[in-house]
Amino acid sequence: MxxxxxxxxxxxxxxxxxxxxxxxxxxxxxxxxxxxxxxxxxxxxxxxxxxxxxxxxxxxxxxxxxxxxxxxxxxxxxxxxxxxxxxxxxxxxxxxxxxxxxxxxxxxxxxxxxxxxxxxxxxxxxxxxxxxxxxxxxxxxxxxxxxMYQQYWSDNFYFEKNDDHVSITHTTHDAIEKIAKCNLTTFSLVEDRWKRLDMTFIDKIYxxxxxxxxxxxxxxxxxxxxxxxxxxxxxxxxxxxxxxxxxx
Ligand SMILES: C[S@@+](CC[C@H](N)C(=O)[O-])C[C@H]1O[C@@H](n2cnc3c(N)ncnc32)[C@H](O)[C@@H]1O
Missing domain, CATH: 3.40.50.150 (Vaccinia Virus protein VP39)
Structure with a gap:
């Protein structure tokens, strides 16, 4: 989900x-x-x-x-x-x-x-x-x-990895609608199994x-x-x- x-x-x-x-x-x-x-x-x-x-x-x-x-x-x-x-x-x-x-x-x-x-x-x-x-x-x-959104959220990808956590972030912003999105997919190691989470952060740009x-x-x-x-x-x-x- x-x-x-x-x-x-x-x-x-x-x-x-x-x-x-x-x-x-x-x-x-x-x-x-x-x-x-x-x-x-x-x-x-x-x-x-x-x-x-x-x-x-x-x-x-x-x-x-x-x-x-x-x-x-x-x-x-x-x-x-x-x-x-x-x-x-x-x-x-x-x-x-x-x-x-x-x-x-x-x-x-x-x-x-x-x-x-x-x-x-x-x-x-x-x-x-x-x-x-x-x-x-x-x-x-x-x-x-x-x-901030122009600098960091303009179709940027970020990747982070450590022993129990991997995350991929894709950020976008719509300069006309003034809406910014940060799509985050994470994999977390929970009891020897990698658990995936997909989350989108939605911001209004003021x-x-x-x-x-x-x-x-x-x-x-x-x-x-x-x-x-x-x-x-x-x-x-x-x-x-x-x-x-x-x-x-
Ligand atoms: C990015 S986090 C920041 C949390 C904390 N202030 C910090 O600096 O780490 C945004 C927080 O705002 C809360 N939030 C979003 N809309 C809110 C609202 N209308 N009223 C109160 N809190 C809200 C979210 O639930 C979330 O915990």
Whole structure:
């Protein structure tokens, strides 16, 4: 059976994400977070991770002494998150339906919102985030924007192999429809047998201006926008972009 994120969410890929993907994602986001988020947080800050996945970032923030809540739409991802960060609180809810009021000193979201396929829902997410923040609370949002898909998702193949895992990835993007796809086939060694999984990740491609506008519409002002390659110079990943702003 072939799975895709639009129909099946992350449940089918949760184990592989937890074991093979999450640590690298966390490593990628860490330098920007240390630079743009942590200096703005009080030591007792109450934080929310929107689209927390398997909880590696939640765990890191807990070890820093913060109180952390994670939300995600995938039950299987949350099950790993609960194992990885048992001290945190987790809820299975879509960011589109998030309903907290003036609760958090900071909200983080990494690599999650591109799975929300239309701008109306992104607007709702931004409004929910704004409402959930306390006054002066900070948003740290990472999204992949057009340049990243152009650079890495233009009919590219990637191959990875280690002792118990082989993966072939084929990425494409449609510049007119603004939809990007990452077709992943993996073979994992489970009890002496190779198990195959086919999964397509489907992302909506948003521009820097669209996301800036969404945040302004929600009420955020003075939005800092930082590209990993051009502004932060912490990687070659142009288009991996951080939006940092406060609730006034
Ligand atoms: C690429 S993973 C990122 C996970 C984690 N933030 C990280 O950086 O490793 C995307 C996550 O977003 C979640 N997600 C997708 N749509 C969502 C929504 N509408 N509300 C909450 N979470 C969502 C998925 O279930 C998945 O766990």
């Amino acid at each position: 072939k799975f895709n994120t639009a129909e099946h969410g992350y449940d089918p890929i949760a184990k592989i994400y937890n074991e093979k993907v999450a640590a690298q994602c966390f490593k990628n986001y860490l330098p920007a977070m240390e630079k743009l988020l942590l200096p703005h947080l009080d030591s007792e800050a109450n934080l929310l991770d929107v689209g927390c996945g398997t909880g590696q970032l939640v765990k890191y923030l807990i070890t820093k002494g913060y109180k952390v809540t994670g939300i995600d739409i995938s039950e299987a991802m949350l099950n790993y998150a609960r194992m990885n960060a048992p001290e945190a609180e987790f809820f299975m809810v879509s960011a589109v339906d998030l309903d907290f009021t003036s609760t958090f000193d900071g909200i983080v979201s990494t690599g999650a919102l591109s799975h929300i396929m239309n701008i109306e829902e992104i607007n709702r997410v931004a409004q929910n985030i704004y409402k959930a923040l306390k006054k002066n609370g900070i948003l740290f949002l990472n999204m992949f924007l057009e340049e 521009t820097r201006n669209e996301i800036q506008l969404v945040l302004e519409k929600a009420g955020f002002k003075e939005i800092g926008i930082f590209d990993e390659k051009h502004d932060l110079k912490i990687s070659e990943m142009a288009g991996s972009t951080y939006f940092v702003c406060h609730k006034m």
